[in-house]
Amino acid sequence: MKVTEHIEQANGKTLFSFEIVPPQKGQNIQELYNNIDPLMEFKPPFIDVTTSREEHIYIQKGALLDRKITRMRPGTVGICASLKYKYNVDAIPHVLCGGFTKEETEYVLVDCHYLGLDNVMALRGDAMKHEKYFKPTAGGHQYASELVTQINNLNNGKYLHEIIETPYNSNFCIGVAGYPEKHLESPSLESDLRRLKEKVDAGADYVVTQMFFDNKRYFDFVEKARNIGITVPIIPGIKPVAIKRHLQILPQVFKLDLPETLIHEVEKCKNNKEVRQVGVEWAIQQSKELVAAGVPVVHFYSMGKSDNIKEIASKVF
Numbered sequence: 422m423k424v425t426e427h428i429e430q431a432n433g434k435t436l437f438s439f440e441i442v443p444p445q446k447g448q449n450i451q452e453l454y455n456n457i458d459p460l461m462e463f464k465p466p467f468i469d470v471t472t473s474r475e476e477h478i479y480i481q482k483g484a485l486l487d488r489k490i491t492r493m494r495p496g497t498v499g500i501c502a503s504l505k506y507k508y509n510v511d512a513i514p515h516v517l518c519g520g521f522t523k524e525e526t527e528y529v530l531v532d533c534h535y536l537g538l539d540n541v542m543a544l545r546g547d548a549m550k551h552e553k554y555f556k557p558t559a560g561g562h563q564y565a566s567e568l569v570t571q572i573n574n575l576n577n578g579k580y581l582h583e584i585i586e587t588p589y590n591s592n593f594c595i596g597v598a599g600y601p602e603k604h605l606e607s608p609s610l611e612s613d614l615r616r617l618k619e620k621v622d623a624g625a626d627y628v629v630t631q632m633f634f635d636n637k638r639y640f641d642f643v644e645k646a647r648n649i650g651i652t653v654p655i656i657p658g659i660k661p662v663a664i665k666r667h668l669q670i671l672p673q674v675f676k677l678d679l680p681e682t683l684i685h686e687v688e689k690c691k692n693n694k695e696v697r698q699v700g701v702e703w704a705i706q707q708s709k710e711l712v713a714a715g716v717p718v719v720h721f722y723s724m725g726k727s728d729n730i731k732e733i734a735s736k737v738f
């Protein structure tokens with residue numbers, strides 16, 4: 422079922438969902454299931470599965486280093502299929518511009534269509550690890566809006582090369598990313614919102630936000646989005662702080678602000694076990710306020726381990 426249909430059917434009740442990251446290449450999938458199992462009692466209608474783009478690795482060959490390109494966390498679409506059939510849940514693959522040609526993207530989308538995946542999340546992806554700025558892959562897309570257009574074209578039976586006489590239309594519900602504190606490369610929140618509107622105009626059906634730690638950021642963002650005519654559901658993304666280093670890592674990587682009170686609480690902690698508990702309490706307060714405000718879904722970034730998400734969900738849902 423589509424995310425938008427789940428939201429409609431919920432009739433105003435806030436839903437619980439989360440995002441998982443595929444295991445590293447060579448790891449057993451069982452650990453992933455062990456982390457998902459405890460969350461299923463909260464009946465997520467859908468689970469997102471991230472995609473990691475390719476990266477360079479260097480292998481020692483005698484005195485030389487041999488550079489190879491690899492994907493360290495493959496298997497997004499396969500995991501989606503396995504979640505769908507194992508848990509009877511809608512699983513949403515993240516589809517990236519970075520690292521994929523349009524042809525490869527079409528191939529992935531056709532797989533998703535055959536597997537009965539009804540939703541896809543369309544993202545640009547970040548720069549490669551050794552690069553400062555995002556460079557589009559040769560034959561790929563530069564912006565997520567172009568990827569949305571490609572998916573929307575498929576929904577209208579328009580494949581890349583118009584050689585099919587009676588093409589079958591896919592029917593994907595398309596999600597895109599939104600940034601309550603603006604995307605790090607964007608010159609302003611207003612400019613970023615206009616870009617978000619372009620994604621919606623190209624066919625996106627819903628938005629999932631980047632993490633934020635002050636709900637006011639989300640509420641202001643939604644208001645500004647509505648004011649420029651973005652009418653689709655805007656799902657808040659929540660990440661519980663889990664380690665002390667998050668105080669530096671999160672602002673550095675995502676260019677977002679942490680509230681003073683949260684910083685003080687984390688700084689007072691003697692170890693990361695205490696930080697994890699502060700993160701849980703903070704996320705519970707955030708989630709309760711979002712639910713009270715009637716958001717359609719609270720979407721959690723689980724980053725592998727689910728014990729903290731379970732504790733939050735048990736207090737909120």
Ligand SMILES: Cc1cc2nc3c(=O)[nH]c(=O)nc-3n(C[C@H](O)[C@H](O)[C@H](O)COP(=O)(O)OP(=O)(O)OC[C@H]3O[C@@H](n4cnc5c(N)ncnc54)[C@H](O)[C@@H]3O)c2cc1C
Pocket residue numbers: 470471472473474515517543544545546547548563564565566597598599604605606607612613616620629630631632658
């Ligand atoms: C919910 C969520 C899930 C994510 N999942 C993943 C994942 O699975 N894998 C992964 O690698 N990354 C993921 N990301 C990170 C995402 O790939 C990065 O934030 C990336 O840098 C931007 O992606 P986007 O889709 O928002 O890009 P875009 O919407 O293309 O925007 C990127 C930047 O370009 C600007 N822009 C857009 N269009 C134009 C234009 N026409 N001209 C000039 N500027 C423009 C925007 O303002 C923005 O600054 C996720 C992010 C979120 C919020």
